[in-house]
Amino acid sequence: KMIASASGDKTVKLWRVDGTLLKTLSGHSRGVNGVTFSPDGKTIASASSDKTVKLWSVDGTLLKTLPGYSSKEVIAVNFSSDGKMIASVSRDNTVKLWRVDGTLLKSFPGYSPWVHGVSFSPDGKTIASASETENNSVKLWRTDGTLLKTLTGNGSWFWDVSYSPNGKTIAAASGDNTVKLWKVDGTLLKTLTDHSQPLRGVSFSPDGKMIASASDDKTVKLWKVDGTLLKTLGGHSEGVSDVTFSPDG
Template sequence: TIADASDDQTVNIWQRDGKWLRTLSGHQGTVRDVSFSPDGKIIATASFDHTVKLWRISDGTLIKTINAHSAEVYSVSWSADGQMIASGSADKTVKIWRVSDGQLLKTLSGHNGDVNSVSFSPDGQTIASGSADKTIKIWRISDGLC
């Protein structure tokens, strides 16, 4: 399965052979990033509407909307165990969320520009964030230290 993010506020889901499956609609701004859960059943989307949305891929159902940031959300990433997602935003923060209930677990502050990308380490102990401030920071999840 393949997904695309779009300026038209939607996400299209495609089969690997290029056959279109469905369109996910519900964001109120450009969709900037998409990320598949480790089990491939859920997609997380990051949007300029300040939200992260979780969608069931099999039927396109919106599972959860997280009012994630005070500015555009540029990036979203799943932890390897599928229990957390991280989001990066124009508000210069990285936030870590528990997937099961959408609870904010940590806010990581320290960038001086938009956070354009986030990625969990394979062992789930750290997050890397890339920013318009021309830095990459590595954060320890347990205590939020850079």
């Protein structure tokens, strides 16, 4: 029952959901932009401005560094629900799909030089990406790169995106200091407000009952899906770039 957060201070931090800091993972040479747990909870993937994706065991051991980014920072990373694939997005305007052994499977254009977040649907058939341009949208794709749908908010950019465990809801972290919740058909359900600066990360808990958000205001906030604020976690010395729940919640 852990939460992982990524920060511009070059670290990934692991927390209990009660706010206790468990461990700090150090190894990136620049800020960490994205972080995610594997479905079995044994591996953590982190995406960094040092142009790498790193895989770690939850005890902090560095397992692997994925190649493939020679010139641009990596913004976000996510595992597929079966744990066999990793999706990453970079400033090189691509979404890349990898095997967990580091083999590059596919690379397709994100249709924006500022694609920030990526999330697999629970069935592994669809990928959601969050963008700062292209009408400041969240886009839904097939894994072959076919664009299915574009979700738009109130004009502000989106930095991260997360599917709910049942695949029916999408949460996005917005530059207007809020979390936005949509149905997958594009209907806006709710806007969560309490952060004082733009959001960089968002994640559903495995049971779908909570949402965690990460912000430039140096905090992680935990919410009920109805918008009730449950807890605020502090501890990072810089803005918090991403947040994720461990698979056991």
